[in-house]
Amino acid sequence: MAAIIQLQSDVLVIGGGPAACWASLAAREAGCSVVLVDKGYVGTSGATAPSNTGTWFATTPERRARLIAEREKSAEGLADLRQMGRVIDTATQHLHVLAERGYRFPRDDDGELYIANLRGPDYMRFLRQQLVRAGVIVRDHHPALELLVAGEVVAGAAGVARQLGQNWQARAGAVVLATGGCAFGSRILGATGLTGDGQLMAAELGASLSGMEFSNQYGIVPLHSSVNKGLPYFWASFYRADGSAIDIPPGQRFPVLARESLEGPISARLDRASGAVPEALRRGQPNCFLPFERAGIDPFEELFPIALRSEGTVRGTGGLKRGDDDCGVGIPGLFAAGDTLERQDIAGAATGGGGPNASWAVATGVWSGKGAAAFAQRLGSRAAERSVRPAGQAGLRPAASSRAIDPAEAVALVREEMLPVDRHFFRSAPRLAGSLTRLDTAWEAIRDHAQGDGVAALRLREAAALLASSRWACRAAQARTETRGMHRRLDAPESQPAQARRLTIAGIDQPVLSFDSLPLEAAAS
Amino acid sequence: MIELLSETRCTACNVCVKACPANVFEAVPGGVPVIARQGDCQTCFLCEIYCPVDALYVAVDPEHVTGITESAVVEAGLFGSYARALGWKKGREGGADSDPTHRLRQASLTAMPTGPRSTAP
Ligand SMILES: Cc1cc2nc3c(=O)[nH]c(=O)nc-3n(C[C@H](O)[C@H](O)[C@H](O)COP(=O)(O)OP(=O)(O)OC[C@H]3O[C@@H](n4cnc5c(N)ncnc54)[C@H](O)[C@@H]3O)c2cc1C
Ligand code: SF4
Ligand code: SF4
Numbered sequence: 001m002a003a004i005i006q007l008q009s010d011v012l013v014i015g016g017g018p019a020a021c022w023a024s025l026a027a028r029e030a031g032c033s034v035v036l037v038d039k040g041y042v043g044t045s046g047a048t049a050p051s052n053t054g055t056w057f058a059t060t061p062e063r064r065a066r067l068i069a070e071r072e073k074s075a076e077g078l079a080d081l082r083q084m085g086r087v088i089d090t091a092t093q094h095l096h097v098l099a100e101r102g103y104r105f106p107r108d109d110d111g112e113l114y115i116a117n118l119r120g121p122d123y124m125r126f127l128r129q130q131l132v133r134a135g136v137i138v139r140d141h142h143p144a145l146e147l148l149v150a151g152e153v154v155a156g157a158a159g160v161a162r163q164l165g166q167n168w169q170a171r172a173g174a175v176v177l178a179t180g181g182c183a184f185g186s187r188i189l190g191a192t193g194l195t196g197d198g199q200l201m202a203a204e205l206g207a208s209l210s211g212m213e214f215s216n217q218y219g220i221v222p223l224h225s226s227v228n229k230g231l232p233y234f235w236a237s238f239y240r241a242d243g244s245a246i247d248i249p250p251g252q253r254f255p256v257l258a259r260e261s262l263e264g265p266i267s268a269r270l271d272r273a274s275g276a277v278p279e280a281l282r283r284g285q286p287n288c289f290l291p292f293e294r295a296g297i298d299p300f301e302e303l304f305p306i307a308l309r310s311e312g313t314v315r316g317t318g319g320l321k322r323g324d325d326d327c328g329v330g331i332p333g334l335f336a337a338g339d340t341l342e343r344q345d346i347a348g349a350a351t352g353g354g355g356p357n358a359s360w361a362v363a364t365g366v367w368s369g370k371g372a373a374a375f376a377q378r379l380g381s382r383a384a385e386r387s388v389r390p391a392g393q394a395g396l397r398p399a400a401s402s403r404a405i406d407p408a409e410a411v412a413l414v415r416e417e418m419l420p421v422d423r424h425f426f427r428s429a430p431r432l433a434g435s436l437t438r439l440d441t442a443w444e445a446i447r448d449h450a451q452g453d454g455v456a457a458l459r460l461r462e463a464a465a466l467l468a469s470s471r472w473a474c475r476a477a478q479a480r481t482e483t484r485g486m487h488r489r490l491d492a493p494e495s496q497p498a499q500a501r502r503l504t505i506a507g508i509d510q511p512v513l514s515f516d517s518l519p520l521e522a523a524a525s
Numbered sequence: 526m527i528e529l530l531s532e533t534r535c536t537a538c539n540v541c542v543k544a545c546p547a548n549v550f551e552a553v554p555g556g557v558p559v560i561a562r563q564g565d566c567q568t569c570f571l572c573e574i575y576c577p578v579d580a581l582y583v584a585v586d587p588e589h590v591t592g593i594t595e596s597a598v599v600e601a602g603l604f605g606s607y608a609r610a611l612g613w614k615k616g617r618e619g620g621a622d623s624d625p626t627h628r629l630r631q632a633s634l635t636a637m638p639t640g641p642r643s644t645a646p
Contacts (some may be wrong), residue, residue: 016546040546049546050569052626104622114627121574121611122621141548162548187587192547192567226568226587234633277632284626286610290570291585293606 005161007170008384009035009137010376011369014144014157014198015178017046018358019338021127022094022365023176023372028134030373035170036136037159039143039179039193043128044121046180047190047314047339048358051120051229052285055362056346056355057092064088071356075348076485077500078211083345086325090366091359098123101130117284118358142168143193145461146392147175147201147334154205154333155388160454167454173376173383174333176368177202177320181313181339182469184418185411188219188228188309189287195462196313196469198340200508202320203468204391207329208506210516211342212318213476213487215469216424217351218254219315220268223305225291230353232281232288232299235273239303241265255488258308258425267303310419315353316486317343318473321504326371327364333375335368337361344502349485394447394468394508395460402451407463410442414466418473427477428490436474443467447509472505479503479513526566527583528593531604532557534580540616544575563590570607577616579605 011027013020016038024034038045058064068084095115099105103126108114131138141163148156148171156171182196199209219228238246238257241264248256260266273281278300282289292299313319319342323330327337338361343352346360376383393399395407417435418424446467452460480503482496483489502516527549530541535557542550542558546569551561568587573579582598584591598604612620 040548041544044544044569044571044575045546050567050571106622106624106627108627108631114624116630117624117626119611119621119624121571121613122618125618140543163542187568190546190567190569192565222585224588225585227585231629275632276628280625280628280632283610284624284629286607287570289610290607294585294601294603296601 002166005164005166005168007035007137007139007168008172009033009170010173010383011176011372012037012156012170012172012174013176013178013369015046015180015338015340016040016042016140017178017180017338017361018048018124018127019340019361019365020176020178021131022362023178023337023369024131024136025134026366026369027176027373028136030370030377032373032376034136035139035172036131037139037142037144037157037168037170039141039197041140042131042138043125045190045193046124047194048118048361049120049124050189050287052287053118053120053358054355055091055095055116055118056088056359057095057115058088059092071346071348074350074485075344076350076495078344078348078502080345087346087356087359087363090363094362094366098126139168143458144179144197144201145457146390146396147205148388149205149391150386150388152332154331155383155386157201158390160458162455162458165454171384171388173379174335174372176372177334177336177340178338178365178368179340181316181319182215182466183312183314184310184466184470185415186310186312186419187226188221188311188314189226191312191314194312194314196465197461198336199320200394200461200465200468201392202329202331202334202336203508204393205331205334206506207331207334208321208504209319209342209472210321210502210504211344212313212469212472212505213480213503214344214349214485215313215316215318215473216427217311217315217353217486218258218308218421218425219311220257220306221309222291223307227288227291228309228311229285229288231285232270233268235270235277235281236268237271239267239269254308258421261308262422265305268306269301269303270299273300308421308425310424312418313469314339315351315357317347317349317352318476319343325367326374327368328371335372337364337368349487351486392461394443394464395450395452396457398447398449398451400448403449405445405450405460407459410446410463410467413438413442414470418470426488426490429478432474432478436471436478439467439471439474443471468508472511475511475513476503476505526563526568526587526590527560527572527581528591529582529595529598530557530560531580531595534578534604536578538577540575540577541572541581545572573605574608574611574613575616579608
């Protein structure tokens with residue numbers, strides 16, 4: 001390997017989705033120099049870029065109250081009403097900032113700006129242009145592998161510049177982790193890079209996680225495709241292989257389809273769409289129609305086979321536990337934003353998809369960027385004088401003797417244990433225990449023996465991060481001995497009032513789990 | 526997965542090498558890039574809209590290679606079809622301002638009082 005690339009800034013942002021972009025812009029506006037390193041390319045990487053995301057915003061107090069009330073209900077006791085209000089307010093303000101800066105929102109039929117939807121490719125490209133204009137140093141294809149610490153304080157990160165064949169090291173006064181959720185290797189839109197790297201890096205320094213049992217949201221895809229956009233299915237009917245229609249009681253679509261999919265093949269047809277809807281669907285959600293166009297299917301007239309595909313924590317709610325209103329995660333100098341953080345505040349036990357997640361990425365991006373800027377400014381020029389050491393373990397610094405470990409095997413195992421409907425849509429104690437035995441064995445092998453450099457190190461770190469998130473998810477699912485929201489235990493189908501509390505996990509090797517002591521309704525008021 | 530990079534259409538601008546978030550392409554000095562890591566493709570279709578000359582084709586299946594040929598893609602008119610549907614041209618963005626999604630939200634609130642409601646669009 002050639003010489004190490006050295007980067008230096010007040011704030012380092014790790015990630016390249018909306019959360020990372022908003023964090024960078026906020027830190028820059030606070031007067032800091034900012035370096036952003038992304039695993040992929042800012043504009044195309046992450047879950048937003050290939051999708052369209054609905055947003056969560058309110059321009060009237062009535063709408064704000066209604067949005068909060070709706071989500072409070074589906075959150076099943078785990079949301080935080082104050083944070084919901086903060087997210088809606090900050091996101092609404094910044095959606096208007098987008099419009100002011102020239103993002104081309106459409107207008108509705110009354111001529112009003114329609115900020116309820118962001119077209120992924122356009123939105124992310126626009127944010128990239130804003131970064132460049134603001135003077136943020138953007139480094140694409142620079143995945144971070146580990147954090148750097150000065151004593152107990154986070155002081156930067158190190159990784160690989162995969163298109164340059166070099167390693168990089170970035171020193172900073174504060175770091176924002178915005179590496180997205182963990183998709184457990186599921187082939188959904190935008191998810192290849194979402195391996196939970198940020199969660200692992202933070203946990204290596206002692207940060208804890210929460211809500212990891214809510215890591216099992218599933219979406220509908222046309223069979224043999226990656227397109228997990230849900231909107232068109234609002235107008236769908238669903239069928240069994242014998243052509244009989246599947247009856248779906250209100251609010252029961254996913255459990256019913258999940259059960260049916262275990263019985264035999266299932267299909268859909270968008271036969272409830274009429275009037276202006278088919279045309280608006282085709283033009284408004286073109287990515288949804290790629291599978292149909294390319295297979296020569298008319299989805300409004302013909303049946304097409306579908307499957308349920310896991311969306312991990314991307315549309316689930318688990319992640320790093322937020323320590324304060326600035327999105328610090330309890331480690332000095334370290335902040336997190338977007339899907340890297342747990343989102344029970346806004347979604348509880350239900351999915352944060354459909355608007356809250358997109359707005360969360362905006363709001364927590366802004367807060368973490370400001371928080372990191374303030375932290376870096378307090379350090380001032382002392383930041384650069386500190387001596388640092390790298391903090392990464394599994395995949396980089398084996399606990400025992402190093403030997404060849406194939407990361408692809410670990411990824412295949414994670415997919416087998418974490419994606420099937422009959423393992424994680426419907427969970428049960430024996431299956432969770434079986435998965436954990438195998439996941440723990442694979443984790444121990446990586447922890448004890450794996451060692452790589454350059455791109456090989458990236459693959460090993462991704463495998464380690466996938467295993468870490470899988471083990472947290474299975475342990476949390478074991479500990480929550482009830483059914484709540486997306487966490488469905490076949491062996492404990494009722495909700496337990498005593499478990500209307502969040503579940504915190506600390507530690508990677510021997511995770512320690514505990515229910516938070518305060519019921520959240522009380523904490524929120 | 527990404528399946529085709531049309532050597533006849535490609536101008537070797539290397540935009541796809543840079544813009545693919547999964548680092549699937551590899552630049553080739555003096556030539557057109559190659560699809561070097563097909564298995565890493567996340568089937569996001571974004572390279573298609575970044576390519577200024579519609580030289581790329583992504584098949585829908587994210588797990589298996591279909592083996593579709595260039596002539597079949599030409600015949601079906603599929604080179605550049607996603608870009609056209611979005612309103613992107615020559616690798617540049619466009620069309621967000623005429624997105625009719627507001628009609629969908631409107632229809633979903635008014636036109637369908639019965640039936641299951643979408644929970645995760
Ligand atoms: C198909 C689909 C549809 C969706 N629709 C909606 C919707 O309608 N409404 C809604 O609210 N939400 C929706 N979501 C969820 C929404 O897209 C996410 O919540 C949002 O993208 C989160 O933003 P983020 O910046 O936290 O993460 P992401 O956008 O996922 O970005 C993560 C970034 O981190 C980078 N990264 C990862 N690891 C590293 C590393 N080691 N080093 C450097 N960089 C790294 C990745 O390259 C990527 O750029 C949808 C998701 C999908 C998949
Ligand atoms: S973006 Fe298109 S034209 Fe440019 S190198 Fe890639 S395939 Fe060729
Ligand atoms: S579809 Fe996406 S991941 Fe695949 S080659 Fe194109 S840009 Fe890369």
